[in-house]
Amino acid sequence: MSLVKQDILYLQNRIAYVRDEQAYRKIFFHFHRSLFSFANKIVHNSEVAEEVVSDVLMKIWVMENKLAQVDNLRLYLYTAVKNTCFTYLSKNKLNTIPIDSLIEDQTPGIDNTPERQMIFTEIEQEMRIAVEKLSPQCQLVFRLIKEEGFSHKDVCIILGISQNTIETHMRLALKSIKKSLSAYLFFK
Amino acid sequence: MNKITEEKFYDLLSLKLSGDATAEDLALLEELLLQNSQWQFLYDEIIKVSPAFDLNDDLDTELAYSAHYVKMKIRGLFDEDAENQLSIANLYETNQKRRSVYRKLIYIGIAASLFAIILYSSIDKNQHSVSKTLASLNEIVTKKGSKTNIKLPDGTKVWLNADSKIVYAESFIGSTREVTLIGEAYFDVVHDSMHPFIIHTGKEDIKVLGTAFNVRNYPSEKMLETTLMRGKIEVTFKGRPDEKIVLKPLEKLIVSKESYTVVNAVNRPNSTQVPENKITLTSATYFTQKDSMVVETAWVNDKMVFINQPLEKIAEELERNFGITVIFKSDIVKGYRYTGVFDNQSLDKVLEIIQLSRKIDYRIIDKKLVIE
Numbered sequence: 001m002s003l004v005k006q007d008i009l010y011l012q013n014r015i016a017y018v019r020d021e022q023a024y025r026k027i028f029f030h031f032h033r034s035l036f037s038f039a040n041k042i043v044h045n046s047e048v049a050e051e052v053v054s055d056v057l058m059k060i061w062v063m064e065n066k067l068a069q070v071d072n073l074r075l076y077l078y079t080a081v082k083n084t085c086f087t088y089l090s091k092n093k094l095n096t097i098p099i100d101s102l103i104e105d106q107t108p109g110i111d112n113t114p115e116r117q118m119i120f121t122e123i124e125q126e127m128r129i130a131v132e133k134l135s136p137q138c139q140l141v142f143r144l145i146k147e148e149g150f151s152h153k154d155v156c157i158i159l160g161i162s163q164n165t166i167e168t169h170m171r172l173a174l175k176s177i178k179k180s181l182s183a184y185l186f187f188k
Numbered sequence: 189m190n191k192i193t194e195e196k197f198y199d200l201l202s203l204k205l206s207g208d209a210t211a212e213d214l215a216l217l218e219e220l221l222l223q224n225s226q227w228q229f230l231y232d233e234i235i236k237v238s239p240a241f242d243l244n245d246d247l248d249t250e251l252a253y254s255a256h257y258v259k260m261k262i263r264g265l266f267d268e269d270a271e272n273q274l275s276i277a278n279l280y281e282t283n284q285k286r287r288s289v290y291r292k293l294i295y296i297g298i299a300a301s302l303f304a305i306i307l308y309s310s311i312d313k314n315q316h317s318v319s320k321t322l323a324s325l326n327e328i329v330t331k332k333g334s335k336t337n338i339k340l341p342d343g344t345k346v347w348l349n350a351d352s353k354i355v356y357a358e359s360f361i362g363s364t365r366e367v368t369l370i371g372e373a374y375f376d377v378v379h380d381s382m383h384p385f386i387i388h389t390g391k392e393d394i395k396v397l398g399t400a401f402n403v404r405n406y407p408s409e410k411m412l413e414t415t416l417m418r419g420k421i422e423v424t425f426k427g428r429p430d431e432k433i434v435l436k437p438l439e440k441l442i443v444s445k446e447s448y449t450v451v452n453a454v455n456r457p458n459s460t461q462v463p464e465n466k467i468t469l470t471s472a473t474y475f476t477q478k479d480s481m482v483v484e485t486a487w488v489n490d491k492m493v494f495i496n497q498p499l500e501k502i503a504e505e506l507e508r509n510f511g512i513t514v515i516f517k518s519d520i521v522k523g524y525r526y527t528g529v530f531d532n533q534s535l536d537k538v539l540e541i542i543q544l545s546r547k548i549d550y551r552i553i554d555k556k557l558v559i560e
Contacts, residue, residue, distance in 0.1 A: 021266055025253060028249075028253050028256065029249055029253065032249050036252075047420060050252065050418070051419075054252075054255075054256050054259065054418075057256065058256070058259070058265070061260065061265055123233055127233065127234075145202065149205075150206065151207055151208050152206050153208075155206075166202075167202065170198060170199070170201075170202035171195055171198040171199065171202075174201060174202065174230070175194075175198065178227070181233060
């Protein structure tokens with residue numbers, strides 16, 4: 001389900017003024033997955049991530065006509081998710097991000113049908129591994145830029161860091177990926 | 189010199205990825221690539237559009253929305269009047285779709301014997317009786333025809349369906365929060381990992397690790413059903429602490445209250461039969477894609493949902509919901525099957541609608557519904 005900026009603004013208005021539930025549903029479907037992914041990367045706990053995203057998306061409805069005034073909904077949502085996640089982390093005094101990869105049964109609605117499984121090439125795998133070795137903030141920056149396609153400025157807003165920090169992180173990330181791919185250079 | 193160029197390369201690449209690169213940036217990037225062919229490989233791989241989501245994020249948005257929708261409905265955020273009523277025609281279609289929703293059926297034979305439960309009755313619709321039976325215990329009871337909702341000492345919200353009872357301590361002290369349930373309730377439990385929330389339903393204890401779920405434990409029914417909407421719950425059986433079943437969102441656990449046989453676990457997709465002597469782990473009955481409604485918790489929003497149910501069963505629901513008694517004059521009619529969604533309708537309306545799909549003759553005298 002892909003929506004362009006105009007569609008989103010239109011839906012925002014439908015939700016804000018008409019209280020259109022179908023419009024709300026469309027917005028939910030458009031943003032939920034990527035927001036969940038983003039939240040999960042921060043809190044490393046799918047149950048909490050689900051809760052965070054649900055709360056943020058609920059606010060969209062509750063804010064009523066104020067929603068129509070939101071210029072960039074995507075940016076707003078990511079920022080809200082990030083803030084809520086960090087609130088959770090500080091409340092639970094988690095300075096280090098916990099490894100919950102041991103507990104598998106946490107994600108809602110697991111569906112292992114072939115359509116949902118994504119097959120990565122070996123190279124993509126290598127890249128993913130390299131990215132995962134980076135520091136949490138570095139990873140977030142990289143993913144927001146590469147996967148979510150946010151501009152540098154947007155990332156500044158979402159994460160509350162400077163352009164310089166973003167630049168530094170990106171350099172680190174790209175360098176790290178380059179290193180991991182160097183093994184393949186010989187075969188090219 | 190090389191290091192600076194390399195950093196410049198990364199900066200430009202980063203700008204390209206974020207869409208911030210100007211025409212000049214792109215030109216310079218091209219040039220750098222030409223001069224440094226060893227970077228071409230990295231460039232090619234990075235530029236590729238990769239899937240944005242991790243393999244670990246198995247997520248069904250449809251189900252997530254379903255849970256989210258219920259959460260919002262319960263908080264009264266959606267105006268019911270604005271909703272479209274489903275026509276009966278649509279409902280027959282969804283009957284077919286429902287069968288494919290049962291994806292996971294695990295049969296495990298475990299002990300689950302019936303625990304004798306005594307029913308009380310209470311006052312009417314807008315009141316509920318709160319009595320202290322034992323020192324510092326609260327009891328909330330609903331009779332047929334009425335529902336209520338309450339807030340427990342820790343802030344947990346409970347929607348109690350008709351003909352049900354919940355017992356809990358006046359204040360939750362000690363390391364756990366415990367309640368006893370007879371009948372049906374929907375719980376929205378407040379997060380507190382330091383104090384597990386436990387629900388006793390006779391032979392099954394439900395320990396809450398997550399947040400929202402439905403428990404259906406009517407004495408007149410053979411099965412005990414627990415449906416998880418959000419979060420995670422762990423179900424254990426009295427006398428068998430080592431046998432735990434963890435539910436994930438939108439999974440439903442059906443336990444036979446009668447005696448048991450021990451059998452090996454078998455995976456049987458697409459079967460809709462629930463064997464009586466076993467425990468079944470299945471998924472919540474997802475009513476329609478359009479409305480994102482789950483059958484098991486429809487009652488919380490004052491909806492009655494039947495999917496291909498015999499009139500006999502429907503009569504039981506009507507009795508409970510409207511506080512009436514249903515008398516069948518003939519046995520054949522008991523077996524007539526209906527599918528329907530009734531959104532806060534009066535008894536008369538419900539019967540009228542039932543008539544549309546298959547005619548029945550009936551009379552309403554006082555609190556009695558007589559079906560010929």
